[in-house]
Amino acid sequence: MAVPLSRLRGWITRMFGPQEPGRAPAPAPERADLESVPEGSTADDLVVPAETGSTAPTAGADVIVDSPANEVEATDTTGPAADAGAPPAVAPGGAPPLSPAYDPVATPGYTAGEVPLARSGTVGMQVAVEHRTTYRYDRPVQLGPQVIRLRPAAHCRTPILSYSLHVGGGEHFINWQQDPVGNHIARLVFPEPVLEFTVTVDLVADMTVINPFDFFVEESAKEFPFVYDAQLEKELAPYLETRGGPGPLLAGWLAEHTPQGLNTLDTLVELNRRVAGAVGYSVRMEPGVQDPEVTLDREIGSCRDSAWLLVHALRNLGIAARFASGYLVQLAPDRQPLEGPPGPTSDFTDLHAWAEAYLPGAGWVGLDATSGLLTGEGHIPLACTAEPASAAPIAGSIEAHEDLHTEFDFANVVTRIHEPPRVTKPYSDEQWERVLDLGRAVDLRLRANDVRLTMGGEPTFVSATDMESAEWNTDADGPTKYGLATALAGRLADRFASGALLRHAQGKWYPGEPLPRWAIGVHWRTDGEPLWNDPALLADPSIPGTASTADAAALAEAIASGLGIDAERLQPAYEDRLDQLMREARLPGGNPPEITDPEEDDARLRDAVGRAALTAELDAAAGQGEPTGWALPLHRADGEDRWRSGRWTLRRGRLILLPGDSPMGFRLPLESLTWLMPLPDPEPSRFASRPPLPSTGPEAGAADPVVQTLLTPPPALLTDGAPPITALCVEVRDGHPRVFLPPVPSADHAVELIGIVEQAAAKVGVPIVIEGYPPPGDDRLRSLSVTPDPGVIEVNIHPSETWDELTERTDGLDDDARRLGLATEKFEIDGLHSGTGGGSHVTLGGRTPADSPFLRRPDLLRSMVTYWQHHPSLSYLFSGRFIGPTSQAPRVDEARHENLYELEIAFSEMDRLSKLGPPPAWQVDRLLRNLLTDLTGNTHRAEFCIDKLYDPGSESGRLGIVELRGFEMPPHPQMSLVQGLLVRALIARLWSDPYAHDLVRWGTELHDKFLLPWWVEHDVRDVVGDLRRSGIRFEAEWLEPFLAFRFPLLGETVVDGVRMELRMAVEPWHVLGEESSGTGTSRYVDSSVERLQLRVDEYVEGRHVVLCEGRPVPMQPTGTPGTYVAGVRYRAWQPWSALHPTIGVHSPLVFDLVDRWSGRSLGGCTYHVVHPGGRSYDTFPVNASEAEARRSGRFEAAGHTPGPIEIPQMRDRSGEYPRTLDLRRAPRA
Structure with missing residues (x-):
């Protein structure tokens, strides 16, 4: 019977994710003084400093040299180590000692590297464990036979690549054998007295992740309680021994805490968790293992005590259980989790104890009662027995001497010997310093050659915890996405902008979707002046507010006053009750308006005057009700010295909005305003120079009355005869006053209007939400946006001019996203690791369109297209899983077969025209626009997208930007920066030495060869070699994390x-x-x-x-x-x-x-x-x-x-x- 993981979701989260806050372990005690150690104490009972320690003398004959589940300190030299493999103590309210080994960002090494091994399977993090135990005597002593149980058991699931046991101190004989239950034991005989006895274990383990739930349970044992068959019960008899039944405390605890109504596996997991919660962790100095009654009475114990308690609990419930002693290996996380307890600050290993339960069909299942988790790859069993005494790591006898003085020391050390490339820590500190140094060196080269390159991007994010919801897989929107995007936009505004305006508006509208998607814009000024002064006046629309319609009316009046317009010019807007009545009339069983004489009404409908009268009658019957909001007709063309307003004259006598739930500004009845729509305002050229923007702060001009007068806008010009068809609208939705900004062609005027709106909000004293149109594109303003896309949140980050800016913004964005619970990686149902599923498109341009290197040097674009076509690895190493001719970023040779032929004609034309002088800005667009497309001619869906380079149709498309769409969102910000550095390095190389070669006809070899990792790696190494020959010291090893992630x-x-x-x-x-x-x-x-x-x-x-x-x-x-x-x-x-x-x-x-x-x-x-x-x-x-x-x-x-x-x-x-x-x-x- 298979155990479906969906039914174990909660337990998987505990095992594979950060732990829930539990109880804090007791602080690790200081080193025991030699004089204070009880006589007869064993190594198990001593706490010594990390690495080394000493004990008091041990006297008596036939002394146990080491006791069961020897629990000693870790070798963490940063502070007091904890007992039994526990990480350093956490604050009260923290988790059990086991760190969150399965945190999404904490576990080092989950992608495989390439290293020859003398074993089979997958390759993960490889660690060397060295465990040394030394006994020194003040005189030669005769040791009796010694039994060592320090060899990984046969059922150990963690692959052990090598193992060595070294015994020092004198001549000895060793005999390997197995005890009655199959544990490996080494029996030592010393023919001569010794002064020292040393046991050193060295092993290499592969820490490939093990799913502790990857097993089946037989149908007969599916439900709890179950009964073993007679033969199996006979074989398991030692592990069902209860010593006459539970004591009173254990019986009472089981009666209260035994889970009810769960299947067998859920019962085990819950019981393990409850034992961990009932016993506080502590380093216990007393020898031996506590009786379960003592442990329950004290509610505190070491790992061996918790394990023995769980063994007894399971046996008294009819489940065979045994005591396990072994090594616990924990590795420091690459990145600490943001929630839950932190993991260990450094790698460590120690002896540990846990329990194992036998389930028919599954075999022995490990349960760590100290942490409440199932055992994983970090648990390496050494001995598993029915009684703890039979699992002692070292046991034996020694010649009796009354005054014998014994010194004991030990060390437990874990060392990483192979770290495969992995996305949680793609680069070492030394590698990253070299990356940063090269980035600055490339900057110097770009600056020296006057390239004027800027680099932006469109990174995407998914939920770090919600893997199932449609909004994080297929849907563009969902219940949590808007709130997370709003919070992210706020964080980015605080980080990157000074005095930013947050605008909540509608974005793109895709076929098949009922409404446009939302979009959150962050806008600020490049001169350091605030565009919005008081962030407290901007409300969070993702949280319901308490504002009323009266607040919206007061806000509208204040805005009109700031514009010099009488409040009577505000036009209240109403919902179309007539439309509502008509829609209701179409519903079966509804209540349509009563019509007394259908024939009379039909006649009235054929007459214009009658139609107006009928409309007025129905409007009156429906009732006017409360206004939805207020509209202020408003417009100001570029070059005009004042705002224009007026009064709309409507056939229905009042402003009736179009049906819907979109913002009021999108529902204005434009067709009812005029018979002929005015021509749109001409877009200002992005190539024209502009004066500085006006200051809008509250202190602007305060020191000079003359300046203050000049900054005050003149009263608006009232033109009732031909009022504007655009309007500023104010309404209340979801308890927030919302101001809809109309389209304004001039950035100067937009800044002025935003300042007036803020002053009005301050006057009314109510936080508002800004909606509507963004400020026009202008080099004096900067913006970024946060928008939804299927399965992801997309951030359109503003461009960076330098490598240091790019580094700061990439790291800052990742940090803000992580703190909100967003991630940059996903996992398929079969475990395949992928990016977000969204892109991380790279946008290249200049500070202004006139600075764009692609408009100043069109041959740069030709060089890049040719270089990418020659090196398919640049298309397939950094892309997502959706590649090919019908993908969102097909190569120029993946779509139409004749494309290369036509491209070569375009390139030859580019050569011919370049000899005639500097090329006009439109030329590169006209030459390549129809070739850099997908199969259908879509200019946006191409590996090199130039629809924002110099669009002939609009100024907003003449930005000098080339978008590289073949990049997927990498799972780590450092990887994002490295691929950005690769692009910057290639541009620096191609600017200095244009790449004008014939295109390669790869044919079917493109997919036959370059979809395989060997050839991708071989090809990208050629790219690195080319960069190094050009003087750019890029290192091929920096691309190894990409190869390991992609393949x-x-x-x-x-x-x-x-x-x-x-x-x-x-x-x-x-x-x-x-x-x-x-x-x-x-x-x-x-x-x-x-x-x-x-x-x-x-x-x-x-x-x-x-x-x-x-x-x-x-x-x-x-x-x-x-x-x-x-x-x-x-x-x-x-x-x-x-x-x-x-x-x-x-x-x-x-x-x-x-x-x-x-x-x-x-x-x-x-x-x-x-x-x-x-x-x-x-x-x-x-x-x-x-x-x-x-x-x-x-x-x-x-x-x-x-x-x-x-x-x-x-x-x-x-x-x-x-x-x-x-x-x-x-x-x-």
Whole structure:
């Protein structure tokens, strides 16, 4: 019976995420004085300083040298260490001693690196554990036989790569054996007296994440309580021993705390949690293990006491349980969690104790009663027994001497010996310093060459905790997204702007969506003057307010007064009751307006005067009601010296809004205002120079009455004959007064109007929400925006002119997002790690459009397009999973095949025209606009998007900006900066040395070759080499985190000296044909096919051949002797709408390394496309650790085909894709 993870959600969160606040462990005591240690104390009872310590003399014959579950301090030299592997004590109210080892950002190492190993499986963080115990005697003593239980048990799930036991002090004999329950023990005999006895254990462990819930429970044991079958109960008899039943305290505790109504696994997890909550953690000086009655009475104990209590609780509930002693390894998190208890400040290891329960079908399940969690990869069992005394790490006897003096010291040290590239800590401190230094050096080169480059971006974020909701997967909006975006915009305004204005407005409107999406804009001035002076006057619209319509009326009057307009000019606006009545009349069973004479009304409808009279009658019948808000017709063209206003004359006699719930300013009945719409105002040119903006602060001109008079705007010009059709609107929604700003063509006038609105809000004393149109584009203003996109929140960050600015803004944005519970990574249902699913597009331009390097030097754009086309790694290493000709950022050679031919014509024209003199700004747009598109001609959906470079249709599109859309949001801000540095370095190189070469016709080789990690890495190293030859000291190792993230290691094994490695590769997703859906006509994306790369080292061509599912894999030489790679395409899941829907899922994929000489498989590996045990996950991984556990659980270094093998001919090798085995393609006869 499979245990569905969805039913264990709460427990998974505890195991895989930050712990809930619990109780604080007792502070670690100071070192015991030698004189205060009780006579006869053992090593288990002593607390000594980190690294070393000493004990009082130990006297007596047949003394236990070490006692069960030896609990000693960690080697954390930053402060007092805690007992039993506990991290440093936390403040009261903190968590149990075990750190949140599965925090989404805390766990180091969940992506795999590439390192040759003498083992099989996946590769994670590798650590060396050294445990040394030393006894020194003041005279030679005769030791009796010593038993050492310090070798990892056979059932240890943490891969142990190497192990060494060294015994020092004198001549000895060692005999390895197993005790009656299968634990490894070393028996030592010393023929001669010794002065010193030292035991040193050194082991190397692979800390690949283990999912503690990855097991099945038999149907008979699914529900609690359950009964073991007779044979199993007999075998488990020692582990069911209750010593006559529970004591009174334990019986009472079980009666109160035994979970009710839960299945077996939930019962175990909850019972473990309750034991951890009932026993306060402390370093206990007394020898031995406390009786459960003592532990419950004192409500405090060490790890061995909590473990023994849990063992007794389980046994008295009929569940077989045993006592486990072993090592606990905890690694300091790369980034501390923002909520919950912090993890350890440094790596440490120590001896620890926990319990294990036996479940039919699952076997022994580890339960750490100290932390309340299940055991994971950090728990390395050494001895598991029915009684604690049988699990002592070191036990033996010594010759009796009354005055024998013994000194004891120890050390427990953990060292990281291999750290694979990982996104939680992609770079060491030394590497990052070199990155920062190169960024500044590239800045100097750009400045020296007068490039004038600015770099912005569009990073995206998802929820760090909510993996399931539609708003964080597919929907653009949701219940929490707007509130988080509002909070994020406020934080960014505080961080980046001085005196910023926050504007809540409507954004883009996409087909199929009922309304435009919301957008939050942050606007500020570049001269340091405030655009909005008092942040307290800006309300948070995500929180309901308490303002009334009277507040809106007072605010409208104050704004009109500030503009020099009489309050009588404000026009109240009403909802259209007539429309409401008509809609209600269409409803079945509704109450339409009463019509006394239908024939008379029909006649009136045919007459204009009658229509007006009927409308007035219905309006009067509906009632005027309370106004929705007030509108003030307002306009000011660029160059005019005052605002214009007037009164609208409407056929219905009053201002009736269009139906809907959008802001009032978007519902004005424009068609009822005039027969002929006036021509729009001409947009001011972004290339024109402008004087400084006027000051709007409360102190502006206060020292000089003349200046104050000049700053006061003149009264508005009233033009009732031809009033403006734009209006400033004031209304109350959700308890907040809202001011809708009309479109204003001049930034100077917009700044003035904003100042008048703020003064009015201050006068009324009510915080307001600013809505409507943004200030016009102007180089004297800066802005950023926070908007929704399907599954993400997108931030359109303002451009940076220098590397230091870019670094500061990237780090600041990430910090603000993290503090709000937003993240930059997601995990697929199968554990595949990905970015947010949204982009992180890079926008390149200049401080002003006239400064844009692409308008001043069009050949720079040509160089970049050509360089990217020559180096496919730049397209596929940093992109998201959605790539290919129908993606959102197709390469120039992925769409139309004739595109390269046409591009070369455009480039030759660019060369010809450049000889005639400096190119006009429009020229580069006209030459490339129709070529840098997707298949449908969409200029926005292209790898190089130039729709904001010099748009012929509007000034707002003439910004000199090139957008690189082939970048996905990296999971770490340092990775975002490194890819930004790569782009900046390439621009510096291409500016100095234009790249004018013929385009490459890759053909099918583009996807056959450069979707595999080997060739992507080879190609991007060529890019790095090119940069270094140009004097830019970029380092290839800085791109290793991208390679590990984009192409995660699935597993590796060594067969007869041949290393086989599987890595995820890239696979294009294709858009399918149109199909009917519930919302209309849709085109689905086929993501059901995946690709992986098989790499083999020490491969002998002619002797070896690799088979996948019995078909030869077309291994291709790489140029490195003995190293071959190939791709394998397979169907990973079978949706109802896909290419070739009749082809099923290819699982498992069995790879055989076949020896042609013997005709047999030498071995191989198996990759399970789905869970090998048949488990179907129905929830997403909660963090990177669970995702890694899901991935690693699908690889097996076994499963090769037995017996003689007939090797088929490679007849189905495709001439179009010679490096790829496509399992969907049936082999040809």
